[in-house]
Each structure stands twice: as structure tokens, then as C-alpha cells.
Amino acid sequence: MENMYCLRCSRPIEAGQKSVAVYLFAQTVGIKPRQKSAAQRISFCPQCSVSLAMGPPPEGALNMAAWGMIRELVASDQSLNHAAWENLNEVQDSLLPTGTDSVRPSAQSGGYFEF
Ligand SMILES: [Zn+2]
Numbered sequence: 001m002e003n004m005y006c007l008r009c010s011r012p013i014e015a016g017q018k019s020v021a022v023y024l025f026a027q028t029v030g031i032k033p034r035q036k037s038a039a040q041r042i043s044f045c046p047q048c049s050v051s052l053a054m055g056p057p058p059e060g061a062l063n064m065a066a067w068g069m070i071r072e073l074v075a076s077d078q079s080l081n082h083a084a085w086e087n088l089n090e091v092q093d094s095l096l097p098t099g100t101d102s103v104r105p106s107a108q109s110g111g112y113f114e115f
Contacts, residue, residue, distance in 0.1 A: 024042065
């Protein structure tokens with residue numbers, strides 16, 4: 001089983017963890033023999049999914065297609081928004097108040113905020 005990462009923020013996504021998976025494969029049409037590529041799986045964590053969906057449309061036809069699908073998921077049910085909110089809460093809990101000196105374990109911070 002391959003290690004998966006959020007395409008946008010590179011946060012690791014473990015098996016069974018809440019995320020959005022976009023599957024992509026290519027297939028020939030009207031050409032014999034019919035050929036089909038292996039499917040690629042692209043993952044987004046809940047925060048990035050919601051953030052992408054709320055944001056402006058991206059450049060590029062493929063990006064637009066993926067954006068449209070993620071928007072559909074985010075718009076149709078609150079559960080993905082809720083998962084993003086839960087994750088954000090966890091990050092919030094691991095942040096130390098301003099002025100605190102103690103060393104925060106890097107594994108917990110994930111290193112996606114650089115100041
Ligand atoms: Zn992400």
C-alpha cells in the first residue's frame with residue numbers, strides 16, 4: 001500500500017483517514033484494441049478540499065474538472081466541512097500560546113506553517 005499525501009498541503013493521509021480521493025484514468029475510444037491506463041489516485045485532506053471548493057476556479061481544464069467535483073461534494077453535504085473543522089480544531093489544540101518557549105514536537109506540527 002502506497003503512502004498517500006494531500007496533493008495540496010503534502011500532509012500524510014493514512015488508510016481510513018478522512019480525505020477526498022480523485023481517481024483518474026485514461027482510455028482509448030474508437031481504437032482497437034481498447035487501451036486503458038492504470039488509475040491514479042489523488043488525495044486531498046478535508047481542509048484543502050473545503051478550501052479549494054470555497055476558492056476561485058483554478059487554471060486548466062483538468063483542474064477545473066476536479067474543482068467542480070470537489071465543490072459538488074462540499075456543497076451537497078456538511079460532513080466534509082465538519083471533518084475539516086475537526087482537523088482544524090486538532091491543529092489549534094497543538095499550537096502553543098504566543099510567547100511560550102517550550103519545544104513543540106515536529107511530528108505533531110507537521111511543518112506546514114512556516115513563520
Ligand atoms: Zn491538504
